[in-house]
Amino acid sequence: MKPPHILCVNPWIHDFAAYDFWAKPLGLLGLAAILRDHGMTVSFLDCLDRFHPRAESPVKVLKDGRGPFRKKEIPLPAGVEEIGQRFSRYGIEPEWFRRDLKKSPPPDIIFVTSMMTYWAPGVRETISVIKEIFPRVPVILGGVYASLCTGHARQFSLADQVITGNAEEQLPGIILDHTGYSFTPKYDFNDLNALPRPALDLVSKMAYAPILTSRGCPFSCSYCASSFLEKRLRHRSPETVFQEIQHWHNIHGVNNFAFYDDALLIHPENHIIPLLEKIIHSGMPLSFHTPNAMHIRQISQKIADMMFQAGFKTIRMGLETADFSPSRPGDHKVTGNEFSLAVDRLKQAGFASEQIGAYLLCALPGQHPDDVARSITAVKEKGIQPVLAYYTPIPHTPMWQTACGNSRFDLEKDPVFTNNALLPCMEKDNAFKTIAQLKALTRK
Template identity: 25%
Template sequence: MLNVLLINPPQSTRYPQPPIGLALVAAILEKAGYPVKLLDANALRLKPEDIIEMVSDADIIGITAMTPTVGTALRIAVLLKQKNSNLKIIMGGAHVTLLPEETLQTSPAVDVIVRGEGDVTILELLKAIENNLPLSSVADISYKSNGKIISTDCGAPNIDMDALPYPAFHLLPWQMYQPHPPHGMAMPFGAMVTSRGCPYRCAYCSKPVFGSRFRAQSPDRVIDEVVYLQQKFGVKEIAFYDDSFTLDKKRVHAIADKIIEKGLKIAWTCETRVNLVDKDLLRHMKQAGCYAVAYGIESASPEIIKTLQKDITLEQVETAVGETREAGIQVIGYFMLGSPGETPQTIRQTIDFAKKLKVDFAQFSVTTPFPGTELYDIYMRDKKEKIPWEK
């Protein structure tokens, strides 16, 4: 069978997080019998040139590419092709999912792009490559053929979330992962993603990657993975990186019930929206080990919140923050500066609001028009120029 090497490109982060999506692909390939290695160049602080020296027996290279790392990912692809032109280089991830044609046009070293959820696609793609079958038979990919870029039809995301294997944590340098401040109750640290899809319409979110239909693992499946991480790796803290962990409140209540019933000693955090929590849920989460919740607050300007299509009010923010603190849970507030319509006055308004809320940790970021977002469409319509992502 084909030897596969999966690469998570390096980026400038102080606290590298486990590449859950790539580890899930690795687990699926392992289950199908493929020899797989996973190189987390980000956690290992490797440079692209270092990676090239570590590639030996691979037939297939899979590289994940988010917008902040796509330039480095493409650099790695070029260096790999220069060393071995026979390598098949596959790229996946949010950025190339949303800009497949543009990526292939500017990156001759990339052979195939897997779009969207690669859980099923990757197996079909490797079977096609192994058996010299036409790539046109594989859904959700883009590739070059006779100088033309071909994008196959989209397959319906009909994945049974409970049937997914546990991500291949054992292939990662798991001892090196640390939670983002102010998280950090206990080590070793692990991370999980238990759902996909979001029905909300935030203008800054790359919604097309997973779509608007919410799909989640059952409480039993979630608990099984928590127990696995505890027993296999001694994990004492878990970050749930679902886009909106509490979107299905009944599911979260059931997860909390099972953590308490089983007597699991696990500290955990999650991210969600201010309109998706209430007093009872927060108290239950606290009882089950939750010690911090991160909310996307974004701005204190109602006009900017409306522009961002966040669909929340400042009153909801204040209520959620207050109830979270009342439950004994730390509050992390995410804020964005530089959105359309931003002025020095609205920036000050947002900073003052963050102080008023007395969140335990406030993270301010610059609004960025990522591909697949409405903000990106607005940028491209106004600027009419392509962004040189490869740089």
């Protein structure tokens, strides 16, 4: 039997705001690489493609590879009209997508990924257009939204099948069930070092490359679903990661890399330190960014020095709050002294103040704005940038039920109500004014 043709699709974003902060569908491109590695032909269409051939020229690209998505205002979802802001589809024009689908070789099966739970409307619109062009081709939905809001996805996404969790081990069964084609895996899908590099070569232009050196996180923060999505922490070998970075730089000319890890600095002697040693020794002129928070406690002087030498440009630390009192609610992963030492070490290594940011959780259930304001002040007193991280209620997290009880929206009814732009766990009357004041405080 002839190997099937697989079409992979990255859907539109529907939101109040969106920006390409080193955002690529790494999981979907990983599956594409596995399928291609097993003899199947794979195509990729990206509804978020900033560099689409029909896009206006020149496309804005920052030095670090980031840039704005194209956007088109669309009607607000029902029930969120109170925010009084514009709502948009982020990504390429629908007609461009239709033309791309029609030009694609007829697929035997279509994989669609999903990211934020509250981007569900964009997933639905994407699949609806796919079904206009390929009404008889099975559409398989996976990703974060599919895993965290499985019932909603099965009812509303229009997908023919919704899969949860890591999809690698499910691939042989999915392909067989929907196409009749059988293949035997060449390697253990649980061995991260055996998996091929994600098929980033399928994107239209590589302004940057995402890098994942591990999966999972040893912590179980009350607001985070990482431990639900990944049951254990698994690492790739430093050599495998280095070879991937070297490949994208030498073959595709990529200089900017964004680490997607939830636990980049955990077990440093066997993980990040050997990797940094290889990068420094190579002499490659690279820039690294850490949009996901790094654990403050692991920032030793040695690691800070090596990150600077390796070319790290954007440092983001997971502080959450500058209230270090034992009685404070929430998780206790770092002390005030550890935070202060980490900042001092980064500065001593050579990082400028504007390169270092500390994420502060904001708009949590029951959180008083004064607590956030004090944390902002404390971070600024250390001479670095406070970065507000607005709380998104996420199913399957310890804080989910508390969020449902404190929200003015029915969070369990529709994931669109969990959008952090709505500040769903703050009182409506003063929420947006309060947040505007806090944002202004970060800039003063």
